[in-house]
Amino acid sequence: xxxxxxxxxxxxxxxxxxxxxxxxxxxxxxxxxxxxxxxxxxxxxxxxxxxxxxxxxxxxxxxxxxxxxxxxxxxxxxxxxxxxxxxxxxxxxxxxxxxxxxxxxxxxxxxxxxxxxxxxxxxxxxxxxxxxxxxxxxxxxxxxxxxxxxxxxxxxxxxxxxxxxxxxxxxxxxxxxxxxxxxxxxxxxxxxxxxxxxxxxxxxxxxxxxxxxxxxxxxxxxxxxxxxxxxxxxxxxxxxxxx
Amino acid sequence: xxxxxxxxxxxxxxxxxxxxxxxxxxxxxxxxxxxxxxxxxxxxxxxxxxxxxxxxxxxxxxxxxxxxxxxxxxxxxxxxxxxxxxxxxxxxxxxxxxxxxxxxxxxxxxxxxxxxxxxxxxxxxxxxxxxxxxxxxxxxxxxxxxxxxxxxxxxxxxxxxxxxxxxxxxxxxxxxxxxxxxxxxxxxxxxxxxxxxxxxxxxxxxxxxxxxxxxxxxxxxxxxxxxxxxxxxxxxxxxxxxxxxxxxxxxxxxxxxxxxxxxxxxxxxxxxxxxxxxxxxxxxxxxxxxxxxxxxxxxxxxxxxxxxxxxxxxxxxxxxxxxxxxxxxxxxxxxxxxxxxxxxxxxxxxxxxxxxxxxxxxxxxxxxxxxxxxxxxxxxxxxxxxxxxxxxxxxxxxxxxxxxxxxxxxxxxxxxxxxxxxxxxxxxxxxxxxxxxxxxxxxxxxxxxxxxxxxxxxxxxxxxxxxxxxxxxxxxxxxxxxxxxxxxxxxxxxxxxxxxxxxxxxxxxxxxxxxxxxxxxxxxxxxxxxxxxxxxxxxxxxxxxxxxxxxxxxxxxxxxxxxx
Numbered sequence: 117x118x119x120x121x122x123x124x125x126x127x128x129x130x131x132x133x134x135x136x137x138x139x140x141x142x143x144x145x146x147x148x149x150x151x152x153x154x155x156x157x158x159x160x161x162x163x164x165x166x167x168x169x170x171x172x173x174x175x176x177x178x179x180x181x182x183x184x185x186x187x188x189x190x191x192x193x194x195x196x197x198x199x200x201x202x203x204x205x206x207x208x209x210x211x212x213x214x215x216x217x218x219x220x221x222x223x224x225x226x227x228x229x230x231x232x233x234x235x236x237x238x239x240x241x242x243x244x245x246x247x248x249x250x251x252x253x254x255x256x257x258x259x260x261x262x263x264x265x266x267x268x269x270x271x272x273x274x275x276x277x278x279x280x281x282x283x284x285x286x287x288x289x290x291x292x293x294x295x296x297x298x299x300x301x302x303x304x305x306x307x308x309x310x311x312x313x314x315x316x317x318x319x320x321x322x323x324x325x326x327x328x329x330x331x332x333x334x335x336x337x338x339x340x341x342x343x344x345x346x347x348x349x350x351x352x353x354x355x356x357x358x359x
Numbered sequence: 360x361x362x363x364x365x366x367x368x369x370x371x372x373x374x375x376x377x378x379x380x381x382x383x384x385x386x387x388x389x390x391x392x393x394x395x396x397x398x399x400x401x402x403x404x405x406x407x408x409x410x411x412x413x414x415x416x417x418x419x420x421x422x423x424x425x426x427x428x429x430x431x432x433x434x435x436x437x438x439x440x441x442x443x444x445x446x447x448x449x450x451x452x453x454x455x456x457x458x459x460x461x462x463x464x465x466x467x468x469x470x471x472x473x474x475x476x477x478x479x480x481x482x483x484x485x486x487x488x489x490x491x492x493x494x495x496x497x498x499x500x501x502x503x504x505x506x507x508x509x510x511x512x513x514x515x516x517x518x519x520x521x522x523x524x525x526x527x528x529x530x531x532x533x534x535x536x537x538x539x540x541x542x543x544x545x546x547x548x549x550x551x552x553x554x555x556x557x558x559x560x561x562x563x564x565x566x567x568x569x570x571x572x573x574x575x576x577x578x579x580x581x582x583x584x585x586x587x588x589x590x591x592x593x594x595x596x597x598x599x600x601x602x603x604x605x606x607x608x609x610x611x612x613x614x615x616x617x618x619x620x621x622x623x624x625x626x627x628x629x630x631x632x633x634x635x636x637x638x639x640x641x642x643x644x645x646x647x648x649x650x651x652x653x654x655x656x657x658x659x660x661x662x663x664x665x666x667x668x669x670x671x672x673x674x675x676x677x678x679x680x681x682x683x684x685x686x687x688x689x690x691x692x693x694x695x696x697x698x699x700x701x702x703x704x705x706x707x708x709x710x711x712x713x714x715x716x717x718x719x720x721x722x723x724x725x726x727x728x729x730x731x732x733x734x735x736x737x738x739x740x741x742x743x744x745x746x747x748x749x750x751x752x753x754x755x756x757x758x759x760x761x762x763x764x765x766x767x768x769x770x771x772x773x774x775x776x777x778x779x780x781x782x783x784x785x786x787x788x789x790x791x792x793x794x795x796x797x798x799x800x801x802x803x804x805x806x807x808x809x810x811x812x813x814x815x816x817x818x819x820x821x822x823x824x825x826x827x828x829x830x831x832x833x834x835x836x837x838x839x840x841x842x843x844x845x846x847x848x849x850x851x852x853x854x855x856x857x858x859x860x861x862x863x864x865x866x867x868x869x870x871x872x873x874x875x876x877x878x879x880x881x882x883x884x885x886x887x888x889x890x891x892x893x894x895x896x897x898x899x900x901x902x903x904x905x906x907x908x909x910x911x912x913x914x915x916x917x918x919x920x921x922x923x
Contacts, residue, residue: 127620166464167619190467200461200630204373204380213372216365217466243376259462 117141118163118267118298123172125158125322132158134322136172140300140315142266145293147309148302150319151354156302159319160269163300164194177266177298190218193260197272199252201244207231207255208240211262218263230258235284249276257288268292270301274308286312306346316346318353325353362472365463366479381840390842397845429579429586436578439520441552443527445545453477453528453618457630460623470619471612478608481521489513508593512584515600519581522607529616536616577603654680663751667759668766671734675767684770688777695781707786714782721775724768729816730851732764736821736912740828743915754909757825761817761905768813776802776809792882800883804890811897818904819857823850825911861900868892 118140125133133155140146148156162169163176165185174181177191205213208227215223231237234254236247244252253276260268270289274282289312293299303309309316310330317327326333330346337352338344384390455463455477463473492513493506534544559574580599587593654672657665672679698710736757739746746756780802785793869889877885 161623164465166460167623168617186467186469186472188467189465192465194461194465196461200457202369202373202456202458202462204376205369206376209372209376213365213368214462216361216368217462217468219361243380256461 117175117177118146118300119173119175120159120163121173121175123159123162123174124170125155125162125167126170131322133162136319136322136324138317138324138327140267140298142296142298143293144315145289145299145301145313146315146317147313148300148317148319149304149306149309149350150325153321154319155322156319157271158322160194160271160300160302164192164269165189166194190263191265192267192269193263193265194269195256195260195271195273197275199249199256201252201255203244206241206243207236207247210244210255210259214259214262220263223262226262227258230261234258250278250281253277253281253285257285261292266297268297268299270299270303272303273301274303274305306350310346318350320354360472360475362468362476363479366476366483370480370483381842385842389846393845393847393849394840394842395845396848397841397843400845400848401841429582430575432582432585433575433578436520436582437575440523440578441548443524444531444548453525453622453625454629455622455626457626460626464619464623470617474612474618478522478525478611481525482518482604485517485521486514488517492517504590508584508587511593511597512600515584515597515604516581518604519600519607522604522611525611526607526614528621529611529614529618532618532621533614533616535621652680663755664759664762667756668762671738671760671763672766674734674738675732675763679767679770684774687774691774691778692781695778699782699784707784710782711784711786712782714779714784717775717778717782721772721779724771724775725812725816726855728768728771728813729764729820729854732767732817735760735764735817737824740824747913747915752909753912754905757821757908757912758905761814761821764817765810765814768817769810772809772813773806776806797883797886800886804886808890808893808897811894811901815861815897815900815904816858818901818908819854819861820850822857822904822908823853825908825915828915865893865896868896 118138120139121137123133123136124131136155136159138146148159150156158167161167163174163181165174165181165188169182174188176188179188179191181188201210202213208231211223211227211230214220215227220226228237231240234257236251236254236258239247239251244255247255253273273285273289277285286308289299289301293312293314301309301313313330315327315329316333318325318333326336328336333353334344334346334349337349385394453474463476468476489510493510496509531544535541580603583596584593584600587596654669657669695710695713698706698713700706739760749756780798783793783798869892872889872892873882873885876888880888
C-alpha cells in the first residue's frame with residue numbers, strides 16, 4: 117500500500133508539489149497524470165525516497181519512508197522513463213548486482229525466470245551497448261522485480277517500446293496489479309491509463325485536481341454527458357493549459 | 360554491509376568486463392594497430408625513459424629532501440584546494456553516474472550508506488590513480504619496499520584531494536540550502552583570500568617569511584610522504600597523511616547534508632555531456648537551454664553553405680563572436696602600442712615577448728586547431744542520415760561544414776598575427792632589416808592566406824572522416840585504453856603527413872617567388888607577389904578536395920560504417 121499525506125516539495129521558493137494526499141491499495145493501479153511541470157516526477161521521486169520531501173508523510177507497505185527509509189525501500193521498485201544501465205555490466209550481471217543491493221538470496225533461479233519472462237534470456241551475457249532500447253527497458257524491469265516488491269512506480273513505461281513491447285508492458289503491469297502490488301503509473305498516454313489503471317490522480321501545478329476510480333473521475337467532469345473520454349476529462353480538469 | 364558488497368561487485372565486474380571487451384576488440388585490425396601504436400608510444404615516450412633508473416620518481420626521493428620542491432608542491436596543492444571551493448556551481452553534490460542514481464537511490468540504503476559507497480568508491484579510484492602515477496613516473500621500477508612507499512605516498516595524496524572534493528561539495532550544498540548563492544560565495548572566498556594575503560604580507564614584512572609556512576600545513580601533510588628520507592621518517596609522514604584522510608572521511612560522514620537532488624542534477628549533466636561527446640561535439644559549450652543569438656541573418660538569397668556556417672557558428676563556444684574578436688583586437692592594439700612606448704620599464708621587451716608567444720601560439724593553433732574546432736562534418740557525423748536526406752549535393756554539404764571552423768580559426772590567427780606584427784621589434788635593433796613596412800607586409804600577406812590555409816587544414820580531418828568513418832568513430836569512443844590512444848595517434852600522424860604534403864607546393868612556390876623577385880622589386884613586394892601563387896595553390900587544393908570528397912559523402916554507407 118502507498119499512503120501519501122500532505123506531501124510538499126519545494127525547490128527554493130518554488131513549490132513543486134503542494135499538500136498532496138492519496139492512497140493506493142494493494143491490487144490498485146493508479147495513473148498519475150498532469151500537464152508538463154505538474155509535479156508528477158517530483159511526486160514519484162519523493163514517494164520512492166530518491167529525494168527527501170519538504171513536508172508530509174509517505175508510507176510504503178505500512179512503513180514510514182522518513183523514519184525507516186531502508187525498510188520502506190526494500191518493499192518498492194522504481195522504473196524510470198529512461199533505462200539507465202551500467203555500461204560494463206552484462207544483463208545477467210545487472211541482475212546479480214540488483215540481488216546484492218536488495219539482498220536477494222540465491223537469486224539465480226528467479227533471475228533466469230525473469231529473463232525468460234521478459235524474453236531477454238538469449239541476451240543474458242550481452243552488454244547494454246548491444247541491446248535495443250526496449251530490451252534495456254525490459255532489463256530494468258527484470259532488475260526491479262527481482263526482489264518481489266509490493267509497491268511499484270512506473271515513470272512513462274512505454275517510451276521507446278515497439279507495439280509488441282507496449283502490449284507486453286501493459287500485460288505485465290496489469291498482471292502485477294492482479295497479483296496484489298500497489299502501482300503508480302505516471303504517463304501522458306491517457307489511452308494507456310484507460311486500459312491499465314483502476315484509479316487516476318490528476319495533478320496541476322503541484323496540486324491534486326481530481327482523484328478516484330476511473331468512473332468516479334469521469335463522472336466528476338462529464339457534466340452529465342455519456343461516453344466522455346479520459347482525454348476530454350483531462351482537458352476539462354486541467355483547463356487545457358499547463359498554467 | 361550490502362552497500363560495500365555491491366560496490367566491490369560493481370568495481371570488479373566492471374574492470375573484468377572492460378578488460379575482456381578491450382581484448383576482444385583487438386580482433387578488429389583498427390583496434391589491433393591502435394594497440395600496437397599506443398603500446399609503442401608508451402614504451403618509447405614514457406617507460407623507456409623511466410626504466411632502470413626510477414625515472415621521475417627520483418625527483419621525489421627522500422634524498423632530495425624537504426626543500427623548495429616540497430614548498431612549491433604545497434603551494435600548488437593549496438591553490439588547487441582553493442579552486443575546489445571556488446569552482447562548483449549551485450548544484451554541487453556527490454558525483455554519481457546516472458546508472459548509480461537509478462539503481463542505488465531507490466534501493467534500501469540509508470543516506471549514510473550511500474555516502475559510504477561514494478567515499479569508498481573515491482578511495483578505490485584514488486588507489487588506481489596512485490598505481491597509474493607510479494607507472495608513469497617510473498616508481499614501479501625502484502623495486503621492493505620502495506614501490507610500496509611510493510604507492511602509499513601517491514595514494515594518500517590522491518585520497519586527500521578526492522575526499523576534499525567531497526567535503527567542499529557537501530559544505531557548499533549546505534551553504535546553498537542556507538540561501539548562499541554561488542556568486543556571493545565566490546566573492547566571499549576571493550575577498551577572504553585577498554584579505555588573508557594582504558594580512559600575511561604585512562606579517563611577513565615584520566617577521567621572517569618562513570614563519571608563515573604553517574599556512575601550507577594541510578598541503579604539506581598530504582605531500583610529506585614523498586619527501587621522507589628513511590623508513591621511520593616515512594612512517595612518521597604517512598601516518599598524519601592517512602590521518603588526514605580519516606579525518607576528512609569522518610567529517611563527510613558526520614555532515615548531515617541532503618545531497619540527492621544536487622547529485623541527480625549532476626548525474627544528468629554528466630549524462631548529457633557524455634551524450635554530446637558521443638555525438639562528436641567535444642567543444643560544445645553552448646550551454647543547456649541557452650538561446651544563442653544568430654551570427655548573421657540567414658537571408659533567402661544566401662547559398663546553402665551559409666546555412667551550415669550559420670548553424671555551426673551558433674554551436675560554437677559563446678565567446679566565439681564578433682564583439683569578443685573586435686574587443687580582443689582593440690585590447691591587443693592598445694596594450695602593445697602602450698608597452699612599446701614605455702621604455703622606462705622595458706616595455707618594448709615585454710611587447711617583443713608577447714609577439715614571440717603569439718607566433719608560437721599561432722603555430723600551435725595551426726597544428727592542433729583542427730583537432731579542437733570540430734563543429735564541421737565530424738561533429739555532424741551522428742546526424743549523417745539527416746544530412747544525406749537533404750536535397751543538397753555532398754560537396755556543398757562538405758564545403759558548408761568547413762566554413763564555421765575556418766572562420767573561427769582564421770579570426771584567432773588574425774589576432775595572433777596582429778600581436779606579432781605590432782610587437783615583433785627585436786630589442787636593441789638586432790634585426791635591422793625587419794622594418795615596420797616589412798612586418799606589416801608579411802602580416803597582411805599571411806592574413807590573406809590564413810582562411811585558405813585553415814580551410815585546407817580542416818579538409819584533412821574531414822577527409823579522414825569520410826574515407827575512414829569507422830576510424831573517425833574512435834573520437835567518440837569514451838572507453839579509453841591503449842588501442843584507442845593508438846588510434847588517435849595514428850590519425851594525428853596521418854593528418855600531419857597530409858598537411859606536409861599539402862603545404863609543400865605552397866612553401867616551394869612562395870620561396871621560389873621571393874628568391875627570384877626580391878632582387879628586382881624588394882623584399883616587401885616580393886612577399887606580396889609570393890602570396891599570389893600560394894593563394895592559387897590553396898584554392899586549387901581546396902576545390903579539388905571538396906570536388907573529390909563530395910561524391911564520397913553521397914556514397915557514404917551509414918548503416919555499414921557508423922553503427923557501433
